[in-house]
Amino acid sequence: MSDNQTFDAIVIGTGQAGPSMASRCANEGLKTAVIEKDKFGGTCVNTGCTPTKAMVASARVAxxxxxGNDFGVEIGDDIKVNLKKVKARKDKLVKNSTEGVENWLRETKNLTVFKGHARFTGNHTVQVGNQTLTAEKIFINTGAKPFVPPALQHVNYMTNADILELEKVPEHLIIVGGSYIGLEFGQMFRRFGSEITIIEQGDEIIGREDSNTSETLRNILEEEGIRFRLQSECISATQKGSQITVNLKCSNGTPTITGTHLLVATGRRPNTDDLGLEHTDIKLNDRKYIATDDTLKTSVDGVWALGDVNGKGAFTHTAYNDFEIVAANLFDNDSRKVSDRILNYALYTDPSLSHVGMYEQEARQSDKNIWIGYREMSRIARAKERGETKGFIKILVDADTKKILGATILGIDGDEIIHSILDIMYADQPYTIISRAVHTHPTISELIPTILQNLKPLD
Structure with a gap:
C-alpha cells in the first residue's frame, strides 16, 4: 500500500456506531476505511455491557x-465463587463478540481495515502510523475513557476495565463513585464474597434519579451488606503493602477507609484529547465533547461524531441510534434527528433500575398538570411468587394530553417491562392504550394497566 490513500469515507473507532456506519457506507458503494487502535467492538463489547453483564449473571447465580432454602431447595451453606472460572466465561463471550466484529469488517466488500491510532492532520485527512488517509466523509466514533481524580492516582487503583481481569475475589473492595459502574461492581463483588465500601461525595447515590429511587436502591444494597459513605470527598490515598487507605473529607464517619483493592468509578471523559483536532476546525464544547447539531454534524462539513464522544447519550443504544440517524439522513432521505430520541436506560443492579422520559422531580418543577401511578413490587403477585418483591413501578402522565411523560421501574424484569411504556411514548399515543389492554397473568407487566387505571394528581 502507498503512504497516501484516498477514500470516500473514513470511520474512526469500532464501538457500537462505527462498524455499522462503515458497513453501511461500504454497502452503498463508497470506498471506505475503518480505523481501530485497540480492540474491535469498543467499550460495550470489551469492558462494558458484555463482560459486566456476564459477571452480573454469575453473581446472581451465587x-x-x-x-435456596427460601424456595425449599437445600443446596448447602458453603457457596463459593471461583472468580477465575467466572472470568473465563466472561472472556469467552468477549472474545466471540470482538472477533465477530473484526471478521465482519474485514470480510465486507469496499471496506479496508486499519489498525493504529488515528490523528487528524487536516479537516479531511487522517494519519494512521505512516499512512495518510483522505476522505470527504469522516465519522468519529472514538468513545470515552475513565476519569481518575489526581488524588487517587498515586496508589494501585483499578478502573472498570482493570477490575474485569481479577482472578481472585478482593477481601475488601473500596469503590469511589456511587453511580452506575460503582453500584454494579459493588453488588457483583459483594455477591462474590468481598467486603464492599462505596464512597459518594453527593447527598445520595445516583444523583440524577429521584430521591426516593436512589434511597430505595441504596437500602436494597445495604441489606446485602454493602456500606455507603455519602457526602464524603476523597482528598488523597496512600498504599502500604497490599493495603490502600483513602482519606476523606466528611462530616460523618471515620476520615479514613482501608481496604485491599480500590475501584475508581468517578465518571468518564471523551476520547478527544489525542485525535489531532487542533489541526482541524472541529469544535469541542466546554466539557471537551465534540460539538454536533441535531443530525450529528460537526462544525466541519462532511464530518460527523457518533457515540460517547459527542456527549449526547453515553449508552450503547444511543450510539447505535446515532448511526441510524446519520445513515437515514445520508442515504435514505429520512430526516431523523437526535431530539426525536426519548431518554431511556437501565442500571443492571439486581433488581435492575430502568427509566424513560421525565423524572418526578422534573415534573414537580414543570407547569404541567401531572398524574402519577405508583405500585410497590411487594403488591405484585408474580414478584411475590418469585421471591423478588423489592422496588416499585412509577409512571407519570400529563393529565391534559393523556400522554405518558416518564416512568421508573426498580424491580425484577423492569429493564424488559419498561419498553411497553417507551413504545407508547414513541407512538405518541395516550396512556389509555395500555390501561385498557389485557395483559397475561401472572406477569409483572400485567400491573402496568392497573397502575394506569389508578392515577392520582402529583402532590
Whole structure:
C-alpha cells in the first residue's frame, strides 16, 4: 500500500456506531476505511455491557444459590465463587463478540481495515502510523475513557476495565463513585464474597434519579451488606503493602477507609484529547465533547461524531441510534434527528433500575398538570411468587394530553417491562392504550394497566 490513500469515507473507532456506519457506507458503494487502535467492538463489547453483564449473571447465580432454602431447595451453606472460572466465561463471550466484529469488517466488500491510532492532520485527512488517509466523509466514533481524580492516582487503583481481569475475589473492595459502574461492581463483588465500601461525595447515590429511587436502591444494597459513605470527598490515598487507605473529607464517619483493592468509578471523559483536532476546525464544547447539531454534524462539513464522544447519550443504544440517524439522513432521505430520541436506560443492579422520559422531580418543577401511578413490587403477585418483591413501578402522565411523560421501574424484569411504556411514548399515543389492554397473568407487566387505571394528581 502507498503512504497516501484516498477514500470516500473514513470511520474512526469500532464501538457500537462505527462498524455499522462503515458497513453501511461500504454497502452503498463508497470506498471506505475503518480505523481501530485497540480492540474491535469498543467499550460495550470489551469492558462494558458484555463482560459486566456476564459477571452480573454469575453473581446472581451465587445470590440465588444462597437463597435456596427460601424456595425449599437445600443446596448447602458453603457457596463459593471461583472468580477465575467466572472470568473465563466472561472472556469467552468477549472474545466471540470482538472477533465477530473484526471478521465482519474485514470480510465486507469496499471496506479496508486499519489498525493504529488515528490523528487528524487536516479537516479531511487522517494519519494512521505512516499512512495518510483522505476522505470527504469522516465519522468519529472514538468513545470515552475513565476519569481518575489526581488524588487517587498515586496508589494501585483499578478502573472498570482493570477490575474485569481479577482472578481472585478482593477481601475488601473500596469503590469511589456511587453511580452506575460503582453500584454494579459493588453488588457483583459483594455477591462474590468481598467486603464492599462505596464512597459518594453527593447527598445520595445516583444523583440524577429521584430521591426516593436512589434511597430505595441504596437500602436494597445495604441489606446485602454493602456500606455507603455519602457526602464524603476523597482528598488523597496512600498504599502500604497490599493495603490502600483513602482519606476523606466528611462530616460523618471515620476520615479514613482501608481496604485491599480500590475501584475508581468517578465518571468518564471523551476520547478527544489525542485525535489531532487542533489541526482541524472541529469544535469541542466546554466539557471537551465534540460539538454536533441535531443530525450529528460537526462544525466541519462532511464530518460527523457518533457515540460517547459527542456527549449526547453515553449508552450503547444511543450510539447505535446515532448511526441510524446519520445513515437515514445520508442515504435514505429520512430526516431523523437526535431530539426525536426519548431518554431511556437501565442500571443492571439486581433488581435492575430502568427509566424513560421525565423524572418526578422534573415534573414537580414543570407547569404541567401531572398524574402519577405508583405500585410497590411487594403488591405484585408474580414478584411475590418469585421471591423478588423489592422496588416499585412509577409512571407519570400529563393529565391534559393523556400522554405518558416518564416512568421508573426498580424491580425484577423492569429493564424488559419498561419498553411497553417507551413504545407508547414513541407512538405518541395516550396512556389509555395500555390501561385498557389485557395483559397475561401472572406477569409483572400485567400491573402496568392497573397502575394506569389508578392515577392520582402529583402532590
Amino acid at each position: 445470590h440465588v444459590a444462597r437463597r
